[in-house]
Amino acid sequence: MSLAHEFNALLAIAYRDLLKFLRDRSRMVGTLVFPAVFILILGGAFGAAAQSGYQFEFQTFIFFGVFAQNMWQSSATGIISLIEDRENDFSQAIFVAPLSRYTILGGKILGESLVALTQGIVIFVFGLVIGVRMAPSQALALIPVAIAICLYGGAFGLILMANMNSQRGAQQVFPFLLLPQFFLGGVFTPVDKFNPVLAFLSRISPLRYAVDLMRGGYYGSVEGSAGAVLASQPFNLAVMAVSGVVFVMIGTAVFVRKERTR
Amino acid sequence: MQAAPIIKVDGLVKRYQKAERNAVDGVSFDVAPGEFFSLLGPNGAGKTTTISILTTTLAPTGGRVTIDGHDLATDAAGVRRSAGITFQTPSLDRNLSAEENVRLHAILYGLYPWRPTYRTMPAAYRQRLGELAEVVGLGADIFKPVRTYSGGMRRKLEVVRSLIHQPRVLFLDEPSTGLDPASRRDLWNYLLEMRRTADTTLFLTTHYLAEAEDADRICVLSRGRIIALGTPAAVTTSLLDRYVLLGATDARALRNELSGKNIAWQEHAGGSPYVRVAANESDVHALLKAIDTPLTMVRTVLPTLEDAYLALVERDELDLGATSGPAGIVLGAPAAPNGDGVAVAKTRAQPVAAGQ
Numbered sequence: 001m002s003l004a005h006e007f008n009a010l011l012a013i014a015y016r017d018l019l020k021f022l023r024d025r026s027r028m029v030g031t032l033v034f035p036a037v038f039i040l041i042l043g044g045a046f047g048a049a050a051q052s053g054y055q056f057e058f059q060t061f062i063f064f065g066v067f068a069q070n071m072w073q074s075s076a077t078g079i080i081s082l083i084e085d086r087e088n089d090f091s092q093a094i095f096v097a098p099l100s101r102y103t104i105l106g107g108k109i110l111g112e113s114l115v116a117l118t119q120g121i122v123i124f125v126f127g128l129v130i131g132v133r134m135a136p137s138q139a140l141a142l143i144p145v146a147i148a149i150c151l152y153g154g155a156f157g158l159i160l161m162a163n164m165n166s167q168r169g170a171q172q173v174f175p176f177l178l179l180p181q182f183f184l185g186g187v188f189t190p191v192d193k194f195n196p197v198l199a200f201l202s203r204i205s206p207l208r209y210a211v212d213l214m215r216g217g218y219y220g221s222v223e224g225s226a227g228a229v230l231a232s233q234p235f236n237l238a239v240m241a242v243s244g245v246v247f248v249m250i251g252t253a254v255f256v257r258k259e260r261t262r
Numbered sequence: 263m264q265a266a267p268i269i270k271v272d273g274l275v276k277r278y279q280k281a282e283r284n285a286v287d288g289v290s291f292d293v294a295p296g297e298f299f300s301l302l303g304p305n306g307a308g309k310t311t312t313i314s315i316l317t318t319t320l321a322p323t324g325g326r327v328t329i330d331g332h333d334l335a336t337d338a339a340g341v342r343r344s345a346g347i348t349f350q351t352p353s354l355d356r357n358l359s360a361e362e363n364v365r366l367h368a369i370l371y372g373l374y375p376w377r378p379t380y381r382t383m384p385a386a387y388r389q390r391l392g393e394l395a396e397v398v399g400l401g402a403d404i405f406k407p408v409r410t411y412s413g414g415m416r417r418k419l420e421v422v423r424s425l426i427h428q429p430r431v432l433f434l435d436e437p438s439t440g441l442d443p444a445s446r447r448d449l450w451n452y453l454l455e456m457r458r459t460a461d462t463t464l465f466l467t468t469h470y471l472a473e474a475e476d477a478d479r480i481c482v483l484s485r486g487r488i489i490a491l492g493t494p495a496a497v498t499t500s501l502l503d504r505y506v507l508l509g510a511t512d513a514r515a516l517r518n519e520l521s522g523k524n525i526a527w528q529e530h531a532g533g534s535p536y537v538r539v540a541a542n543e544s545d546v547h548a549l550l551k552a553i554d555t556p557l558t559m560v561r562t563v564l565p566t567l568e569d570a571y572l573a574l575v576e577r578d579e580l581d582l583g584a585t586s587g588p589a590g591i592v593l594g595a596p597a598a599p600n601g602d603g604v605a606v607a608k609t610r611a612q613p614v615a616a617g618q
Contacts, residue, residue: 008376009369009372009376011369011376012365012366012370012376015378016355016358016366019357019358020357023357092347092351093353093354093423096317096318096319096342098340099339099370261321
């Protein structure tokens with residue numbers, strides 16, 4: 001088993017996911033519908049109801065929140081398809097291949113990240129259409145940020161997926177784990193004025209760091225954006241890197257154990 | 263000298279979590295290189311559990327398994343390289359074309375570097391794919407989406423996929439399930455041809471006893487234990503006799519004559535006018551010459567593997583709870599594909615007198 005073999009296998013597993021996405025028309029359409037609803041309708045509503053005192057423009061604030069949330073969530077939920085694979089027994093065929101389990105799950109995370117990035121491009125173009133303005137240098141700076149967010153979403157999806165037994169169970173539990181994070185993670189509204197309990201829950205929401213990393217990438221060089229960004233880029237990245245590695249380690253160990261020990 | 267076994271299973275045990283008994287309960291057998299070995303048994307006998315352990319998708323509770331010299335416990339990757347698997351349930355990706363399924367598999371087994379399209383794959387891959395697709399009769403359909411495939415085509419594709427890395431052992435877990443008779447015949451023609459040319463060891467589990475008739479040896483499991491192991495012919499003849507079915511217009515005279523001449527006979531079935539007389543090939547002629555009553559029907563009946571299998575399973579179920587260990591038969595030397603009728607105390611099953 002060589003490194004080149006593992007690397008090629010990782011690419012092949014990732015590419016399979018991307019191909020599946022590009023061939024799924026309804027999923028392609030869904031890519032744009034949900035973020036558009038969030039940004040246009042919720043953006044307007046929350047913007048109107050928001051407390052004054054912020055200098056930044058609300059629709060742009062929400063756009064970057066949804067942009068990050070969507071890629072993160074797409075990558076996380078994409079990993080759940082491994083459960084579907086397991087139910088269809090396709091994963092059997094992958095799991096009997098002479099490969100490291102890390103390669104298999106790493107390929108899955110990379111593949112779902114590629115899918116999420118593709119979706120991100122669509123949402124980004126949508127943002128430009130509705131009037132989000134940025135310099136080319138700002139747009140370029142968002143590329144590594146988007147990649148980090150996708151990979152982090154995949155890591156989060158992995159630890160959840162490893163603890164789920166069926167696709168149906170996953171579909172029931174996922175909303176409970178994702179929806180609160182939309183608010184605690186500050187996708188639609190700033191979270192700097194939370195009471196201590198909500199502030200604590202916000203701090204343990206993985207999505208918060210992904211969203212803040214995205215906003216940091218955009219607002220870092222924008223005047224009058226006080227309150228839009230919570231923490232520095234290195235801090236957000238460090239939290240994501242450390243927790244992401246922990247998610248992958250535990251997720252892989254649990255998944256492999258459950259695969260073989262029945 | 264015989265070659266070392268390619269599959270060696272010693273005292274294999276599997277107990278599922280929260281289960282009350284072992285799904286596989288101390289199973290031991292060897293399979294020789296190039297042998298066609300078939301695992302039989304009723305539902306729940308432990309066939310799929312055994313094959314799942316052998317193919318590394320399930321961890322055993324106890325025992326030792328080596329495949330092609332690789333120990334399952336310490337070198338699962340080595341086992342995986344040596345094995346090809348056709349799963350009981352379809353394991354193809356329906357979102358991809360057949361070729362994409364095979365390509366993914368080939369890259370996962372480290373045969374070729376990853377490339378995004380068929381055309382950019384190495385020539386060696388394209389040639390091998392073309393050969394395999396041609397041999398199993400898929401031809402140009404290999405580029406169509408799997409979701410457009412019939413059940414038979416999917417099975418063939420799974421076989422193509424499991425063979426692309428030229429495994430030493432091919433595991434076939436009920437490969438004919440859901441296939442019509444013509445597709446089943448095509449599949450087996452191909453598998454047996456492939457075995458002849460590439461000397462691949464075949465390890466089959468099946469419910470179709472006719473498929474197992476072609477095996478070098480069969481192993482019958484019941485309730486997680488081996489109840490018979492040997493060549494199909496040896497297992498069959500050890501359990502059931504050949505007999506001649508006789509009928510006469512004067513049924514009573516025939517019975518009286520047989521009894522008078524000390525020829526053992528038994529009623530064929532309740533209410534049937536026919537009688538059965540046990541007779542080997544050499545006895546048939548002598549038997550007919552000895553009978554004076556005019557006969558209206560003579561039929562030599564050879565028990566099939568299916569008859570023997572049903573008798574075995576029935577007997578084992580009757581034994582349930584009546585004995586501490588299973589009554590079993592073990593026939594044929596483990597590493598001799600064509601070995602014949604030699605009782606070997608290789609398993610925990612107790613060899614018993616064959617037949618009757």
